[in-house]
Amino acid sequence: MDTIAAISTAYGVSGIGIIRISGDEAVNIADKIFKSKQGKNLKELEERKLNYGWIINPSNKEKVDEVLTVYMNKPYTYTKEDVVEINCHGGIVPLRKILDIILEQDCRLAERGEFTKRAFLNGRLDLTQAESVMDIISSKTEKSMSLSMDQLQGRLSKQVNEIVDELMELKAHLEVNIDFPEYDEEELTKEKIKEKAFIMKENIEKLISSADTGKIFKEGINTLILGKPNVGKSSLMNFLLNENRSIVTEVPGTTRDTIEEFVNLAGVPLNIIDTAGIRYTDDIVEKIGVQKAIDKIDDSDLIIMIFDASKELEEDDEIILNNIENKKVIYLMNKTDLNTKIDLTNYKEIEKEVIKISLLKNEGLEEIETKVKEEFLAGNIDANNDLIVTNTRHKNLLKKANNSLKELLGSIEAGLTLECLEVDINDTIHYLGEITGSTVSESVIEKIFSNFCIGK
Ligand SMILES: Nc1nc2c(ncn2[C@@H]2O[C@H](COP(=O)(O)OP(=O)(O)OP(=O)(O)O)[C@@H](O)[C@H]2O)c(=O)[nH]1
Numbered sequence: 001m002d003t004i005a006a007i008s009t010a011y012g013v014s015g016i017g018i019i020r021i022s023g024d025e026a027v028n029i030a031d032k033i034f035k036s037k038q039g040k041n042l043k044e045l046e047e048r049k050l051n052y053g054w055i056i057n058p059s060n061k062e063k064v065d066e067v068l069t070v071y072m073n074k075p076y077t078y079t080k081e082d083v084v085e086i087n088c089h090g091g092i093v094p095l096r097k098i099l100d101i102i103l104e105q106d107c108r109l110a111e112r113g114e115f116t117k118r119a120f121l122n123g124r125l126d127l128t129q130a131e132s133v134m135d136i137i138s139s140k141t142e143k144s145m146s147l148s149m150d151q152l153q154g155r156l157s158k159q160v161n162e163i164v165d166e167l168m169e170l171k172a173h174l175e176v177n178i179d180f181p182e183y184d185e186e187e188l189t190k191e192k193i194k195e196k197a198f199i200m201k202e203n204i205e206k207l208i209s210s211a212d213t214g215k216i217f218k219e220g221i222n223t224l225i226l227g228k229p230n231v232g233k234s235s236l237m238n239f240l241l242n243e244n245r246s247i248v249t250e251v252p253g254t255t256r257d258t259i260e261e262f263v264n265l266a267g268v269p270l271n272i273i274d275t276a277g278i279r280y281t282d283d284i285v286e287k288i289g290v291q292k293a294i295d296k297i298d299d300s301d302l303i304i305m306i307f308d309a310s311k312e313l314e315e316d317d318e319i320i321l322n323n324i325e326n327k328k329v330i331y332l333m334n335k336t337d338l339n340t341k342i343d344l345t346n347y348k349e350i351e352k353e354v355i356k357i358s359l360l361k362n363e364g365l366e367e368i369e370t371k372v373k374e375e376f377l378a379g380n381i382d383a384n385n386d387l388i389v390t391n392t393r394h395k396n397l398l399k400k401a402n403n404s405l406k407e408l409l410g411s412i413e414a415g416l417t418l419e420c421l422e423v424d425i426n427d428t429i430h431y432l433g434e435i436t437g438s439t440v441s442e443s444v445i446e447k448i449f450s451n452f453c454i455g456k
């Protein structure tokens with residue numbers, strides 16, 4: 001494979017920056033541009049040790065930067081190829097300049113995720129592990145990072161491979177039975193397959209249902225704050241963010257546009273949106289804002305609906321309630337420090353659930369956190385111990401594998417031949433193999449790594 005290079009650290013002003021070179025020519029290239037203090041070639045210096053020296057532009061002998069350079073021989077490297085890393089001064093200019101000099105040698109710029117792709121193609125990581133690398137880099141909370149670390153350590157692959165091994169065993173059994181019908185009882189074979197397929201199906205279903213929790217940790221809960229004007233939506237947003245992000249005034253209709261921010265609420269990531277208070281209005285700007293708020297309802301995982309305790313229940317409140325009937329909602333009653341005028345007796349369920357708060361007096365607010373955790377972290381999944389699927393691609397393949405297992409069970413019920421059962425087993429193996437990468441197509445691999453950043 002050809003030799004590739006890229007800047008592996010972030011673009012911007014920083015103390016140091018790292019350029020990585022991987023491939024057969026890596027050390028030769030470094031030797032052409034790096035001059036160590038001792039005046040030795042890299043190859044004459046110790047492997048896996050940082051060497052002090054300079055990058056010298058071979059075309060004009062200009063001293064470009066003061067650096068530390070290390071080389072690592074294959075196969076014990078990230079890509080399982082020869083790797084050189086140059087630690088130079090951070091900052092776009094030194095990094096770019098050194099990279100340009102490297103690219104004038106026998107080497108090309110790495111594509112997105114190409115280092116990790118090579119680690120996968122060279123068998124150092126399977127596909128789930130390679131995918132987890134990107135997830136670790138982009139994780140927003142500690143929890144999401146620790147789930148990705150589980151995946152990097154191969155926890156998901158291990159479970160998937162165990163199921164695949166069992167399917168292979170069933171398949172072998174089945175084939176013996178097809179080839180030598182006198183050797184084994186067909187009915188017994190079917191009984192055995194049924195029993196095992198049932199257990200596998202249960203395990204896969206558990207993984208599928210963990211994916212909802214997984215998505216939450218990885219992408220965050222899309223949370224929409226709704227309420228008629230002036231109920232305290234922006235005040236809530238600012239409280240959750242712990243900063244004055246949204247403008248708060250006593251004038252109803254203050255927020256005109258939607259404002260989006262990320263909040264980490266006790267480890268639960270929320271993508272939170274403050275909206276224009278919903279009411280019927282002739283103001284053209286406000287009208288657009290109101291429509292925007294309503295349009296966001298469909299895409300949200302959670303609605304925080306706020307009532308104003310100091311005002312009577314109005315048509316504007318009811319319009320909102322009608323629009324969020326099928327959503328997951330947390331109801332808040334704000335301004336409980338004032339005289340209570342609101343009456344929710346027509347909405348008995350909401351009356352029972354509503355959390356009474358005062359954003360002005362900082363009262364009742366911890367209950368919001370408890371409720372969010374209850375809504376999203378409860379259920380059958382033990383977020384601390386169970387394996388949680390965080391990747392939608394994995395979830396979809398698990399669903400396909402599960403459907404094949406269902407078909408397998410259906411085929412047994414329908415009394416189909418052993419050959420038919422083998423088709424269902426093969427399908428299941430194929431889908432599970434796509435998760436770990438053992439049966440995945442080139443185009444899927446391309447697609448996965450194209451989502452990576454350059455230099456990883
Ligand atoms: N008394 C009292 N006033 C509050 C409370 N929470 C917010 N307010 C006041 O209510 C007014 C409106 O608050 P905002 O947060 O701007 O309300 P909003 O729902 O974002 O309003 P719009 O953007 O106009 O839809 C401000 O004057 C706040 O200071 C509370 O708990 N008690």
Ligand SMILES: [Mg+2]
Pocket residue numbers: 233234235246247248254255274275276277
């Ligand atoms: Mg507002």
